[in-house]
Amino acid sequence: MKVLLTHCYTDKNKGDAAIIIATTQLIRAVCQDAEIHMMSTFEAKDPQFRTEHELISRFCNKLHPALFGQPTKFMHFSSDSMRIISFIISVMKGILLLASPSLVRKPFFTEEELYAFKTFVTADVIVSKGGSYLTTQNTSIRQLLSFITMLFPFLLAKRYRKKILIFSQSLGPVCGALQKKLFHLILKNCNHVFLRERFCLESYPEVAKLCNEVRCDIIPDSAFAFDISNVEFDELKLKNQAELNIGLTVVDHAFKYISCDVERSAKRDNYFNALVSLISFITKAGGTIHIFPQVTVANSHKGFTDTSFAKKIVSHFDGTPFVNSVVFYDKELTPFELKAAYSKMDAFVGTRLHSVIFSLSSYVPAINISYHGTKSRGIFNQLTGSDEFVLDIDSIDPDQLIRVVKKALSNRGAISKKLEKDIAVAQEKLLQAMKVALSN
Structure with missing residues (x-):
């Protein structure tokens, strides 16, 4: 065929x-x-x-x-x-x-x-x-x-x-x-x-x-x-691991659907501040934030890149006691390396949806900051029957983000066990769908 x-x-x-x-x-x-x-x-x-x-x-x-x-x-x-x-x-x-x-x-x-x-x-x-x-x-x-x-x-x-x-x-x-x-x-x-x-x-x-x-x-x-189980690759050596390790992916979101420059700038600042607040909360608790490069191509013709945005977040903590607890992996990593690294996190906060899917399929509790259409809410709802761990980038609130992360961490054992069952069901559904797709 x-x-x-x-x-x-x-x-x-x-x-x-x-x-x-x-x-x-x-x-x-x-x-x-x-x-x-x-x-x-x-x-x-x-x-x-x-x-x-x-x-x-x-x-x-x-x-x-x-x-x-x-x-x-x-x-x-x-x-x-x-x-x-x-x-x-x-x-x-x-x-x-x-x-x-x-x-x-x-x-x-x-x-x-x-x-x-x-x-x-x-x-x-x-x-x-x-x-x-x-x-x-x-x-x-x-x-x-x-x-x-x-x-x-x-x-x-x-x-x-x-x-x-x-x-x-x-x-x-x-x-x-x-x-x-x-x-x-x-x-x-x-x-x-x-x-x-x-x-x-x-x-x-x-x-x-x-x-x-x-x-x-x-x-x-x-x-x-x-599936990364049968593929040879160099596993990423995580830096500054602590008792609490939180993975993070960011998007240099242009909010291009907003016509007002002032409103667009305010939305970008609000998203940035929510992430900074979360990082401050985790690092003050003795944890490490690991920021990963899920997408390394420019997001638009205007040159927005996740890498530059991630570096802006890291530089925000320069000169603070927590500078070494905010790590950005400034390297071109494969999906195999990323999924293996995400599996070592205690929880994951992903603006990039597929970083969240990598985490969930490794049974790691994950929160998604949604920025496009229905895909995030729909995928979470189908997998878990709930979209409580999906937050909208347009209205994200620092307190809300921290509260949801705390809930995921406090329930991570039960969440991981449920994910193990749910992911197996999802994978079987995909296999059966492909059988239908390839049939005459």
């Missing part, structure tokens, strides 16, 4: 890399001899295609460039207008791909792109891997162009009558009348939609409308099946 995973993103997003690897692990558990191919979100001309897939490429037979990738700079120019020129070129090539296979040839396409197209049209099943990327947060041109590139594999699958499914995703929200129309018209041709949580179905009418027309099931996030 030939399986093609689409929408494969950078190794530098450790959660996304774990989703991809876990999906290959599930495929091989169902079909040991499967021929697995991956299609990047980056085009062949994009430098990121060459440099940011070293890890995930080890888990497939062949990794291919996107046939319609994210807009990149045109020649040596990086302005938005030049990116639009790049997008127009991609549109023209996309039209050729959709028009006729006889037009898919040199000089319009490189050898790599021709091979990628051949793999696409000869795959037995195409899987849009897990995550949350079929969404628009606003009606900007930038969001619309990105959305179109994400929808293109589904359109191409329809053109060539390929079996395509969505596996373990949160869908929506979709902002804009045109965007909603595209969402419905293109995705209604999916053979099967496996949502990773129910809340997106209940919260967004566009998702409910889609799932009324296609086969739809609710399954856990595929990263719960991310």
Whole structure:
């Protein structure tokens, strides 16, 4: 069986890399001899295609460039207008791909792109891997162009009558009348939609409308099946371990959906202050805060990065008695190293959702600071039947954060035992879903 995973993103997003690897692990558990191919979100001309897939490429037979990738700079120019020129070129090539296979040839396409197209049209099943990327947060041109590139594999699958499914995703929200129309018209041709949580179905009418027309099931996030037991890697040596060790991931959140600069700045400050208050509480109690680099790629075109934000938090404690109790691991770590490190924590506070999933699947109590859509609440609710350990980044309160962490720590024995059972159930659900996905 030939399986093609689409929408494969950078190794530098450790959660996304774990989703991809876990999906290959599930495929091989169902079909040991499967021929697995991956299609990047980056085009062949994009430098990121060459440099940011070293890890995930080890888990497939062949990794291919996107046939319609994210807009990149045109020649040596990086302005938005030049990116639009790049997008127009991609549109023209996309039209050729959709028009006729006889037009898919040199000089319009490189050898790599021709091979990628051949793999696409000869795959037995195409899987849009897990995550949350079929969404628009606003009606900007930038969001619309990105959305179109994400929808293109589904359109191409329809053109060539390929079996395509969505596996373990949160869908929506979709902002804009045109965007909603595209969402419905293109995705209604999916053979099967496996949502990773129910809340997106209940919260967004566009998702409910889609799932009324296609086969739809609710399954856990595929990263719960991310297995590190049979993979060799160098375990991270934790620094300044104490009797109490709390893991932390942060997001340099731009709050770009807020139009008022003053309000946006206030939200960023509030989030920062909540984290600082938590760290002060833990370090004064004799604990160590371990801040991990879950995502090391820029969060937006404006250059927001989790690494710079983490260093800002650490520097806040310079000159205090607790400076050595706030540790940032300023190194490119693999998902395997991160999950192993998280398993050694007493509790975990993650703004990055998949750092929380790594922790929960290692039976470590975890709190999530939610910043996008329904995915956090939905995933927690499905796993534990409650979302009490999910806090909204827009309204996070230092006292509330500390109170929830204290509750997780005081009940960590019972929480860990329950997680051990719940994770086993989640993993079995994912395995059964993959059996359904690969069946004829």
